[in-house]
Amino acid sequence: MTAKVFFWALLLTLGLSASDEFTYNGFNGVNLSVDGLAGITSDGLLRLTNATRHATGHAFYPSPMRFKKSQVDKVLSFSTTFVFAIIPEHQMLGSSGFTFVLSPSKELAKDSADDYFLGIVNMTNNGNASNHILAVEFDTWDSPEAEDINDNHVGIDINGIISNYSKPAGFTSDDDGKFQNLTLFSGEPMQAWIEYNGTNTQLSVTLAPMWKPKPKIALLSPTINLSSIILDHMYVGFTGAVGITYSYYYILGWSFEMDARAPELNLSSLPLLPQNLTSLEKKRKTLLLWLPLTLLLVLLTVAGATLVVVRKKRFSEMHDDWELEFESNRFPYEQLYKATRGFKDKCLLGIGGFGSVYRGVLPASKVEVAVKRVAVHESKKEVKEFVAEIVSLGKLRHRNLVQLLGYCRRKGELLLVYEYMPNGSLDKFLFYETKQTLDWSLRFQIIKGVASGLQYLHEGWDQVVIHRDIKASNILLDGDMKGKIADFGLAKLHDHGAAPQSTNVVGTLGFLAPELARTCKVTTSIDVFAFGAFLFEVACGRRAIEPNKQESEQVLVDWVFANWKMGTIHETKDPRLGEDYVLEELDLVLKLGLFCSHPLPSARPSMRQITQYLNRDVPLPEMLPYHCHGDGIF
CATH class of the missing domain: 1.10.510.10 (Transferase(Phosphotransferase) domain 1)
Known part of the structure; x- marks a missing residue:
């Protein structure tokens, strides 16, 4: 066996990378190590999460990169750039976030009970120096446990979820030097650059809209000596986590290189996002509004014929004989729908472990209420017991208890109506x-x-x-x-x-x-x-x-x-x-x-x-x- 063949065989045996750089302008045919919710779509997008709640996804380059020449050496310079997009369930509400991560292992936290741990750690090992994890988080959830600065920020995390450095998402314009905010979960593609200088130990994170050139001023650029954090060989990749609300985290393209600047991505060849994100698609939808008058009349005729059926379905409720005794405690679903303007995001007060809460104004009385939507999957007997207990709690009367006013029941869903508390929690x-x-x-x-x-x-x-x-x-x-x-x-x-x-x-x-x-x-x-x-x-x-x-x-x-x-x-x-x-x-x-x-x-x-x-x-x-x-x- 020649020396060259032996070298390649040794690399494969040890699972080490034969290359210190790669460039993916889309992910069709790319070999990545993925688990959890992560996967590659038929369009060539790397998708870290989907519509599943309380879960994580991981995607790594399959072989580790060499970041040190020996255990005592300093960390080598490295650079990466990628284009990403976050499409949330609610237009005004994000989820737990995603990270670019360096880790000694591809097997990271998968505990669905700890959504705010971003898929990199769990409650047991959060903050442990033995983790040897460096992550840059793109976080769209204001988590008290992580001491987040807001619900739209970029942070540098070392061995845990509490950011050592963080700033609101955005970039400094090269034109006028002013800071411009970026909404991470806007659904629009953005490009990130992460670079580490092994000589001066400066870690830079830069963010910009997809088609803008890299800004001269980085969003974050702290001096961090990574020698004790990064091991000789580390895996590079992405993690994502979703909680009670979900978001789609997409990576459109990705390049990485050791000891040099990462190759630029060919933005024009990146795969398209699946919804409403290209000007061509937006123009097409605009044109559909100007169809010939005859087609519009046909559609109106069909809509008129089905209006009664649609309305009945939209406001349908569950009614069983055992609920007759609770009839005085029921609210019509149509009334709650109108009170919350169709449960619009702008009426959303918050999301807890038991459901989403919306502010509403009852149409007839103009009374302000809070409406909680709770998903139920129990048996008919359990639902009956639950409703009976709710009605009992509605009889509680005390100046220091939030008054439960009533309920409404639909298939798979229970709506609880409370008095509105204007100053929150x-x-x-x-x-x-x-x-x-x-x-x-x-x-x-x-x-x-x-x-x-x-x-x-x-x-x-x-x-x-x-x-x-x-x-x-x-x-x-x-x-x-x-x-x-x-x-x-x-x-x-x-x-x-x-x-x-x-x-x-x-x-x-x-x-x-x-x-x-x-x-x-x-x-x-x-x-x-x-x-x-x-x-x-x-x-x-x-x-x-x-x-x-x-x-x-x-x-x-x-x-x-x-x-x-x-x-x-x-x-x-x-x-x-x-x-x-x-x-x-x-x-x-x-x-x-x-x-x-x-x-x-x-x-x-x-x-x-x-x-x-x-x-x-x-x-x-x-x-x-x-x-x-x-x-x-x-």
Whole structure:
């Protein structure tokens, strides 16, 4: 065997690349390693995701590239450019985003429960130095967990999803030096350039519309020594993730080269996007509007003949005999459709784990409402039980509960109608700098209001209602900034005096009582534990879990407990409060939070006692030391 043949055979055996550059003007016939939702379309587009929700896709050049000559050497220069387009499900709402990534392995995170991890890491390894991952994210979702700057940005991520550097998407014009914004999920193709200079260790990321030349000024150009991050050999490719909304992430063309500038793409030969993205297609659709009058009359005649059928289908609802007793609680679908202007994106208030919420104005009464659309796939018996429970919850009446006004049922879908809360959710005021800072008096009033609402749920109604998801994001604020408990999607009802029910463990990390993992029993005490974490959210201005913090500060309950032991509990208050707070009230809230978070359910107070403590009707008992560990206090 000649030396040359042996060399090539060795490369194939080791899975190393025989070339340090490639150029793909489209992907027909290209050999890429793909998994998850990723694939190559018949038109030659690399598609990272599709209309599936809560999933990821990965696409890599099949062989690793050599980025170092040895383990001690510095990282070699490299350069890549690609044209991409993001087509979202909703015109005004993106999804989790996609990345260009360098990774020591092609086997990256595929956990569909963690959509905001972009398909590069998961909750377990996020931020670990052992990941050796460098990613440039093109993110169209404002994720609090990732500390995103907005829902339309480009970021440089090292070993995790929290960007070390990020800026809003756009470019600086060479003509006038002004910054021009780009909407990543506009559906229009854009070109990105990513270049690393191994000599001065500068990593540059540049963005521009597809047909514009590369701008002279990069969007991001930090100095980063990648020697400890990038290994000798790394795979290059793309990852994409979608959550409750989906987006199509397309790569139209891609080139890469080591130690040199990546070859330019032949833009005119790139494959076309599948919808509404070329001027030719737009002109064709415009021309269709000017068809001969005779054809238009024919179409109008056909439309008129089918109008009744179409209207009936559009506003069709599900009606079963068992719903007769709930008829007074039903809203006609046509009424909700008109109230939300056909569920237009501009009426969208937000998207949570249980569905999309739209603002609406009821046509007849002009009452503002919030309409939640929930997909249902349960059996007829389960739907009947669910509706019966919804109607029961609609009978709850308390000034600190968001009023459920009624429901509507269609095939595969349930619509819940609530009173509209103009100031949105409390977490926006606590964790987002774009919102005004709540002063202490407002925070304390909200705390007392939520406590009063929870006491009513536990003790003041015909049945015991256990919410199971008390947290700042589920507290909505009305026009007077009064806090009201919302989102009863996980609530459980049982008769007073009945034995606790066993069920699946659901809820939010950081708010789950430790005994749930052992007993799975739903009691009022688990709401009390979550209320304790909620007290810390309000007083400290921090989320219940912040994985980017030091290990001792990641779990809010543990961090407050540790400060109490050291005698520094008041230092955990939200720094945005400044000196504008009442020390006695702050001390009460923080220590009451520790009582509510006690590891033993029997040691936690009831909501009635909590209300008495907050109203100063009864003094708070002295705290006794107990131990704190892991995700809870033990």
